[in-house]
Amino acid sequence: MNRSDIWFRVLVGLLVSLVAGLVLSGCALVADVLFSQGFTNSNLALGNPSYAISHTVSANNYLIVRPQYTLSYDRDRAIANWASWELDPSWLGDLPRISFAPDPTLPDDWYQVRPGDYTGSGFDRGHLVPAADRNATPEDSEAVFLMTNIFPQAPDNNRGPWERLERYCRELANQGNGLHIMAGTVGLGGVGEQGRRTEIGGRIAVPEVVWKIVVVNDRPDLGIDGITTETRVIAVTMPNRQGIKEQEWRSFRTSVDEIEALTGYDFLAKLSPDIQTLIEARVDAQ
Numbered sequence: 001m002n003r004s005d006i007w008f009r010v011l012v013g014l015l016v017s018l019v020a021g022l023v024l025s026g027c028a029l030v031a032d033v034l035f036s037q038g039f040t041n042s043n044l045a046l047g048n049p050s051y052a053i054s055h056t057v058s059a060n061n062y063l064i065v066r067p068q069y070t071l072s073y074d075r076d077r078a079i080a081n082w083a084s085w086e087l088d089p090s091w092l093g094d095l096p097r098i099s100f101a102p103d104p105t106l107p108d109d110w111y112q113v114r115p116g117d118y119t120g121s122g123f124d125r126g127h128l129v130p131a132a133d134r135n136a137t138p139e140d141s142e143a144v145f146l147m148t149n150i151f152p153q154a155p156d157n158n159r160g161p162w163e164r165l166e167r168y169c170r171e172l173a174n175q176g177n178g179l180h181i182m183a184g185t186v187g188l189g190g191v192g193e194q195g196r197r198t199e200i201g202g203r204i205a206v207p208e209v210v211w212k213i214v215v216v217n218d219r220p221d222l223g224i225d226g227i228t229t230e231t232r233v234i235a236v237t238m239p240n241r242q243g244i245k246e247q248e249w250r251s252f253r254t255s256v257d258e259i260e261a262l263t264g265y266d267f268l269a270k271l272s273p274d275i276q277t278l279i280e281a282r283v284d285a286q
Helices: 003-020 025-036 138-144 161-174 220-226 256-263 273-281
Strands: 062-065 070-074 079-087 124-127 150-153 178-186 190-192 195-197 209-217 232-239
Touching (some): 079 161, 150 190, 161 209, 161 232, 178 256, 209 220, 209 256
Antiparallel strands (some): 070 079, 079 178, 209 232
């Protein structure tokens, strides 16, 4: 799906949400649930794994929708549960990195994590949606540097196998593939440059594990209809700790089924059960 289609669908979704706000709160909540399942959101083309919704009744599974990506945010942990986005060459550019910034779109009474909350913690400000996956326009760059897309990541993880997998995904996109990517955090307690921490900045949870699922669609012109039982799926889980910088990302490969068991989420739910069963059980070997 091209960028203009994504913007159009997001704008339609926002209009639907605005109309819903004018009706009874119960009806608005129903509209949020429908929107969250991807009816107008291509970044959720493969499904909403935790059934997140854009309503404060779901504060720890709060859906944030942008043209660049969609994510589930956990207010109490002050990090995202997961993010979902599409990747093809149209998203790739060469803009320089910019400064991190609080996310002003959070509900008014929620704490907005600030870049300084990470200072001196021994953890990097790690991106779920990578900066280099969204640097074709200033708006794209600004979206991925919002602190809701950031989590405390051990430097050896962030600058080692995690970064090399990110780079490999962009190589696949530049070869003409359409990628559907989901990444997230799970557990509590990571090991940074100053040892093990469960929290930084007084409120920001440090995850124990980071995970990523990459569906490599070699027929992107067909959208998710191009995904078959032969489609390549890369799934990894990596410990959020020091000491793994030189390890190859392939050594952390696992199956989608294993990540579902770890997280409790339901991935690739928009695919037919026959396709899901096969590709979720398989461990990538390429």
